[in-house]
Amino acid sequence: MRQYETVFLISPNLEEEETTKIITQISDIISKEKGKLIQEDRWGKKRLAYPIKKFEEAFYVFFHYEGDSNIPLELERRFKQTEAILRFLTVKKETRENVRKKRKGIPAEEETAAPAKEEEIVVPQDEEKVGKEEEAEKKEEEETAAPTKEEESVVPQDEEKVEEKEEEAEKKEEDKEDLNSAETSKEDK
Amino acid sequence: MARDQRGDRGGFRRHFTPRRKVCRFCQRNVRDIDYKNVDVLKRYILERGKISPRRMTGTCAFHQRKISTAIKRARLLAMLPYIEG
Numbered sequence: 001m002r003q004y005e006t007v008f009l010i011s012p013n014l015e016e017e018e019t020t021k022i023i024t025q026i027s028d029i030i031s032k033e034k035g036k037l038i039q040e041d042r043w044g045k046k047r048l049a050y051p052i053k054k055f056e057e058a059f060y061v062f063f064h065y066e067g068d069s070n071i072p073l074e075l076e077r078r079f080k081q082t083e084a085i086l087r088f089l090t091v092k093k094e095t096r097e098n099v100r101k102k103r104k105g106i107p108a109e110e111e112t113a114a115p116a117k118e119e120e121i122v123v124p125q126d127e128e129k130v131g132k133e134e135e136a137e138k139k140e141e142e143e144t145a146a147p148t149k150e151e152e153s154v155v156p157q158d159e160e161k162v163e164e165k166e167e168e169a170e171k172k173e174e175d176k177e178d179l180n181s182a183e184t185s186k187e188d189k
Numbered sequence: 190m191a192r193d194q195r196g197d198r199g200g201f202r203r204h205f206t207p208r209r210k211v212c213r214f215c216q217r218n219v220r221d222i223d224y225k226n227v228d229v230l231k232r233y234i235l236e237r238g239k240i241s242p243r244r245m246t247g248t249c250a251f252h253q254r255k256i257s258t259a260i261k262r263a264r265l266l267a268m269l270p271y272i273e274g
Contacts, residue, residue, distance in 0.1 A: 007266055009266065009267070046268075048267035049264075049267045049268060049269050049270040049271075050267055050270055050271065052267055058267070060266075062225075087265065087266055087267065089262060089265055089266055091224075091262070094220075094221055096220075098219055098220050098221050099218050099219070099220060100215075100218055100219060100220035100251075101218075
């Protein structure tokens with residue numbers, strides 16, 4: 001016994017009765033083959049990302065069921081015969097919990113990486129300050145360490161420093177934006 | 190951190206700004222990515238509908254595989270485009 005999920009797209013030009021008829025036929029097949037219907041989901045008419053058989057929208061139906069492998073076979077045979085079915089897809093469903101446990105073989109690499117990142121996120125301003133201070137120190141060092149150099153060579157270096165700081169600031173902003181987009185999953189594009 | 194190595198940079202630093210990216214799915218400890226979750230998948234395709242490479246999104250190898258299969262399934266069901274524009 002295995003869990004499957006079958007999705008199929010019914011063409012939009014059918015009457016409501018006909019679509020429900022097709023759906024009941026399919027669920028009948030599942031029950032006839034001694035499968036257990038776990039969940040039935042209807043998204044209704046949805047716009048397609050690209051036209052299929054010149055239809056711009058279709059009726060999405062999802063069946064999540066448990067049973068032997070002959071059920072998906074029978075369903076797909078039926079789908080192929082039915083004109084009104086535009087597309088179908090059957091997927092084996094994982095029954096395990098959707099949590100990925102860390103393997104023992106890999107010691108804390110991920111764990112150390114994640115908190116470090118978090119720190120960076122939590123105190124971005126402080127770090128930025130620190131970074132600037134460091135750079136300022138470096139600048140001083142360079143200036144003091146290279147008195148023999150000509151002044152002309154020192155000036156462009158300073159410009160570079162400024163640019164670098166700007167870059168860094170931009171990067172930080174980007175980081176923040178990324179975070180925001182992670183929280184609000186829908187708004188991206 | 191990359192910042193420490195900044196002292197002895199060459200000319201290439203100007204074009205190459207390293208940034209540590211972490212796989213968003215690892216952070217959440219998810220294993221499978223559902224093909225029905227179009228809103229999430231949309232963030233991993235480019236303007237033209239291509240699957241974003243790992244080097245851009247920072248996804249780990251494990252989850253990149255999951256994403257790509259999920260996107261391909263979603264494409265078959267016309268939830269996502271094969272090509273756009």
